[in-house]
Amino acid sequence: MIEILSKDNYPPITNQSLQDYLHYSLNRLPNDYLYPDFGYFVIVEDFSELETTNTFNNIQMPSLRDDTFFERYLELVELKDDVIEIVVLLDTDFGISIIMEKAIIPLDILEKLLPLVH
Numbered sequence: 001m002i003e004i005l006s007k008d009n010y011p012p013i014t015n016q017s018l019q020d021y022l023h024y025s026l027n028r029l030p031n032d033y034l035y036p037d038f039g040y041f042v043i044v045e046d047f048s049e050l051e052t053t054n055t056f057n058n059i060q061m062p063s064l065r066d067d068t069f070f071e072r073y074l075e076l077v078e079l080k081d082d083v084i085e086i087v088v089l090l091d092t093d094f095g096i097s098i099i100m101e102k103a104i105i106p107l108d109i110l111e112k113l114l115p116l117v118h
Contacts, residue, residue, distance in 0.1 A: 001049050004041035018043050021083040021099055039095035047104045059090040064109055077116040084113065 004010045007026050013019040022041060044050060050064045062069045069088075075095065076087040079102065086098040105113065 001054075002043040002045075004043065013043055015043075015045065015101070017081065017083050017101060018045075018099060021080060021085065024080070025085060025097065025099065038093060039097065041097045041099060044098055044100040045104070047100065047106065047109075050098070056090060056094075056096050059094060061088060061090055061096065070112060074116070076118060077113050079114070079117045084117075086113065 002011055002013060004022065004026075007029075013022065022043065025041065042056075047064075052063055054061045061073060073088045073090060074086065075089045076085075078085045078087075082102050084100060084102045084105065088096045088098060090096060102110065
């Protein structure tokens with residue numbers, strides 16, 4: 001996982017599709033958005049990283065294989081070309097935007113996400 005904690009300063013992303021989508025998503029947020037106080041972005045290149053519980057800013061997010069994830073945490077799903085963005089609200093004022101290629105998502109999870117695409 002690559003955590004994007006700042007709009008202007010983050011590690012290089014070698015995957016061009018993910019980099020392009022990240023720029024698209026970053027540029028639609030208000031200029032006064034506070035990173036990482038309100039939330040941040042995470043680039044995922046290996047889906048297995050989401051199959052366990054993750055801790056972000058001392059808040060735990062369940063595995064995407066856990067029904068609780070879909071029932072309680074999932075806020076929004078967006079698909080653009082071959083990249084999917086999953087917005088997760090972990091607290092009232094804190095969210096994570098997970099960006100990954102659609103191709104790395106197992107079919108059973110993808111079937112749950114696609115009907116939720118906005």
